[in-house]
Amino acid sequence: MAPSAVHDGAVSSSDALLSKGKRQTPQALCHVVLNTTPEHFQPLIDWYCAVLNAHVTHQDNVLAFLRYDEEHHRIAIIKRGNLAPKPKGVMYAGLDHIAFAYPTLTALAQQYLSLKADRILPLWTVNHGPTTSMYYQDPDGNKVELQVDNFDDPEEANEFMSGVKYDENPMGTDYDADELAQYVLSKALPSGEEGLSASEVKALKTRKDIGVRRNLPEGF
Ligand SMILES: [Fe+2]
CATH class of the missing domain: 3.10.180.10 (2,3-Dihydroxybiphenyl 1,2-Dioxygenase, domain 1)
Known part of the structure; x- marks a missing residue:
C-alpha cells in the first residue's frame, strides 16, 4: 500500500526536524x-x-x-501479588544499588545514628575515595548507599578516579562508622550544624591508602 499523503508529510517534517536536532542529556x-x-x-x-x-x-x-x-x-x-521474593544468597543481573547524597559528614553521621537507634544498620561502610559511603539493605534485599562527596569540585573527584590509586583500589577503604560518627558529632555545633574545621573535614574524607583492593566484601 502506498503511504498516505499525511504519512509522507509527517516523515519529511520529522526528518527536517531531526536534522536540526542534537542529542540531549536529561536534566535530572x-x-x-x-x-x-x-x-x-x-x-x-x-x-x-x-x-x-x-x-x-x-x-x-x-x-x-x-x-x-x-x-x-x-x-x-x-x-x-505475583512476585517471587528475592532468594537470599543468590546474585542477580540488574541494578546493584541506588545512592543518595548528604551535604556534610555531620549530616551523614546524624542519619547513621538515627537509623541505628531504629536498628537499621549499614552492611558496609567504606571510603571509596570520591565518596564516604554507607550501604544499607532494604527489607527486599535492595541496596541503598548514603554518601557524602569527598571532593568539593567534581573535577578533583574525576582526577582521583583517573589516577593510579583508584586503579589499584577502586573499591575503597573500610572505616568504623561509630568512630566516625562519634568524632564528627563531638565537634557539631549546638544547632546540629557541622562544627569540623576545613582541615578536619579534609583529613576525615581523605581515603587511607591500603594498597591493592579489587574485590567487594564477602556477600555484598
Ligand atoms: Fe555507589
Whole structure:
C-alpha cells in the first residue's frame, strides 16, 4: 500500500526536524520505582521513610509515593501479588544499588545514628575515595548507599578516579562508622550544624591508602 499523503508529510517534517536536532542529556535522575510483595509493601514504605527521612505523598492498596525534597516523588513502591521474593544468597543481573547524597559528614553521621537507634544498620561502610559511603539493605534485599562527596569540585573527584590509586583500589577503604560518627558529632555545633574545621573535614574524607583492593566484601 502506498503511504498516505499525511504519512509522507509527517516523515519529511520529522526528518527536517531531526536534522536540526542534537542529542540531549536529561536534566535530572528523578525517581526509582520498586516492585514488592504484599508482605513487604508496608515494611518497605516504612524503611524508605526512615532511611531517606521521606514522607508518603500518596498511598493506596497497591501504590505508595515517597517524597523528601522538591520532587513530587523520589521513590515509588508497587505491591504485586505475583512476585517471587528475592532468594537470599543468590546474585542477580540488574541494578546493584541506588545512592543518595548528604551535604556534610555531620549530616551523614546524624542519619547513621538515627537509623541505628531504629536498628537499621549499614552492611558496609567504606571510603571509596570520591565518596564516604554507607550501604544499607532494604527489607527486599535492595541496596541503598548514603554518601557524602569527598571532593568539593567534581573535577578533583574525576582526577582521583583517573589516577593510579583508584586503579589499584577502586573499591575503597573500610572505616568504623561509630568512630566516625562519634568524632564528627563531638565537634557539631549546638544547632546540629557541622562544627569540623576545613582541615578536619579534609583529613576525615581523605581515603587511607591500603594498597591493592579489587574485590567487594564477602556477600555484598
Ligand atoms: Fe555507589
